[in-house]
Amino acid sequence: MNVVGGTLARYFGMRFLNTVLLVFAGIFLLVALLDYIELMRRASDIPNVSGIMVAKTSLYRVPQVTERILPFCILIGAMSCYLNLSRRLELVVARSAGMSAWQFVAPALIVAFLLGVFATTVYNPVSAILQERSKRFEAELFGQNAMGAQSGGPFWLSQKTSDGTAIINAASSRDQGVSLFGVTVFSFDNEGHFRQRIEARSAVLEPGVWHLSNARVYELQKLPLDLAEFRFQTSLTPEQVRESFATPETVPFWELPLYIRIAEHAGLGAAGYRLQFQKLLARPFFLAAMVFLAAAVSLRFFRFGGVQKMVLSGVTAGFLLYILQKVTEDLSKADLMHPVAAAWLPVLVGGLTGFMALLYQEDG
Numbered sequence: 357m358n359v360v361g362g363t364l365a366r367y368f369g370m371r372f373l374n375t376v377l378l379v380f381a382g383i384f385l386l387v388a389l390l391d392y393i394e395l396m397r398r399a400s401d402i403p404n405v406s407g408i409m410v411a412k413t414s415l416y417r418v419p420q421v422t423e424r425i426l427p428f429c430i431l432i433g434a435m436s437c438y439l440n441l442s443r444r445l446e447l448v449v450a451r452s453a454g455m456s457a458w459q460f461v462a463p464a465l466i467v468a469f470l471l472g473v474f475a476t477t478v479y480n481p482v483s484a485i486l487q488e489r490s491k492r493f494e495a496e497l498f499g500q501n502a503m504g505a506q507s508g509g510p511f512w513l514s515q516k517t518s519d520g521t522a523i524i525n526a527a528s529s530r531d532q533g534v535s536l537f538g539v540t541v542f543s544f545d546n547e548g549h550f551r552q553r554i555e556a557r558s559a560v561l562e563p564g565v566w567h568l569s570n571a572r573v574y575e576l577q578k579l580p581l582d583l584a585e586f587r588f589q590t591s592l593t594p595e596q597v598r599e600s601f602a603t604p605e606t607v608p609f610w611e612l613p614l615y616i617r618i619a620e621h622a623g624l625g626a627a628g629y630r631l632q633f634q635k636l637l638a639r640p641f642f643l644a645a646m647v648f649l650a651a652a653v654s655l656r657f658f659r660f661g662g663v664q665k666m667v668l669s670g671v672t673a674g675f676l677l678y679i680l681q682k683v684t685e686d687l688s689k690a691d692l693m694h695p696v697a698a699a700w701l702p703v704l705v706g707g708l709t710g711f712m713a714l715l716y717q718e719d720g
Contacts, residue, residue, distance in 0.1 A: 364450055369463030371441065376433030376471070380422065383429060388418045399497060409497055416490035419483035420605070426475055430468050430643045431674045434650030435667065437464070442654070457714060461651045468647045472640025480636060481608035488606075511536070517591050520545040524566075526559070534561045534594050539568065541588070550576070554586065561597055566590050604632035612636070627695060631688045634699030641703045648710025649673045655717060677706045 392414040399405040422429075441447050450460050513524040520543065527538025541554040552575045556568035571586035596618055607615050612633040619626040653669040681702040688698035 364455060365459065365463045368437075368441070368450075368460045369467050372434060372437045372464040373467050373471075375437040375440075376429055376467075379433040379436065380426070380429045383425060384418060384422050387421050388414055391417055391421075395497075402497070405497065409493060413490050413493040413497060416486040416493065419479070420487045423475065423479060423483050426471075426639075427642060427646050427678075428674055430471070430646040431650050431670060434464055434468075434647050435654050435670045438651065438654035439666070447655075457651070457655055457717070461647065461655075461714070464647045464651070465644050468643040469640045472643040475643075476609055476636045476639050481610060484606055484608040513592070513597065515590050515592050517589050519589060520551065521548070522588070522590075524559075534597055535559070541566075541568075543588070552576075554588070556586065561590070561592065561594055562587075564590065604628040607632065609633075609636045627691060628689055630695040631685060631698055634695050635685075638699045638703050641700075641707065645677075645703055645706035645710060646674065648707055648714060649677070650710075652710045652713035652717065655714065673706075673709070677702055680705060 392411055395410045395414055396407075399410055438447070447460065511526045511529050513526075515522050515524070522544070523542045524536070525540045525542075526536035529536050536559040537557070539554075539556045539559040541556075541559075543551045543554070545551050552573055554568065554571055554573050556571040558569045560567045560569075565587045568586040568588070569584070571583045573581040573583065573586065575581075604612075604615075607629065612629055616626045616629045616633070619629060650670055653666050653673065684693060684698035684701050687693035688695050
């Protein structure tokens with residue numbers, strides 16, 4: 357019985373792995389095709405554009421997109437796997453061999469957990485590196501202005517020097533914060549008293565100073581002063597600024613602890629980086645929770661029938677869990693929830709929901 361059970365467990369595990377990889381490959385190719393079409397549309401007005409370069413840029417951009425939908429690949433793959441096993445009556449054979457639902461769900465749980473470990477420790481760093489390279493390829497295709505200013509602003513920086521504190525606001529940035537546009541600087545002395553406000557069209561970080569262009573300086577009880585160039589002292593290095601402006605999703609897993617320390621040292625909030633770090637740590641368990649949800653709805657079809665209901669229930673459960681994850685992320689970024697709780701709450705809710713539903717069906 358142990359030999360038969362072990363053989364069936366390996367068989368179910370391989371079937372689940374193959375199905376998940378097939379689903380992931382299909383989604384990967386679909387996203388790559390859509391992204392390639394969009395890039396070709398943008399490049400249609402550029403003479404002598406290289407189709408190979410466009411394809412390469414698209415392929416380098418896709419991994420980070422597919423990384424975000426990996427949980428849905430696990431969910432869809434698990435439902436498809438158990439549905440096919442049910443249609444071929446292979447689960448009936450497993451039952452007749454003395455296996456319970458827990459025994460043929462366990463291999464998928466192990467595979468999903470290992471896939472989560474791989475996605476966190478290997479796939480995530482690789483996708484982050486490819487994303488950075490895709491930006492360089494995009495700059496070569498469309499010019500610096502296309503890569504240009506990073507949207508999603510405004511951006512904020514805080515710095516402390518021997519002269520006091522300065523808060524820097526920028527409407528947009530380039531090169532991950534080394535070049536800023538639409539800049540406003542609020543300068544305070546060491547006692548926290550307002551000293552001056554500087555507005556500039558652009559600012560470039562140079563060793564020890566910010567170099568502002570087309571600046572206007574406002575001081576108390578003085579007329580505004582227009583300057584073609586203006587420099588003020590800074591303690592920030594290009595590395596600190598880049599890491600402060602980098603979005604948490606684009607930072608490789610292994611570098612997140614360093615980014616957290618640098619953000620805190622620069623006086624910036626590190627909640628986003630802490631949340632991303634905890635999410636990546638929780639990913640293996642989150643993927644396992646997706647298997648529990650898929651098994652809970654798929655095995656109900658095996659015993660009671662209803663393919664449409666099974667698919668709808670699984671997709672709905674995954675969508676609700678996705679909404680919960682986004683809500684907890686927003687609460688964490690607003691400092692209304694601890695990053696650990698925000699990252700692990702969806703894992704607990706999804707895992708316990710699937711576990712209790714499967715327990716009720718199997719033993720209830």
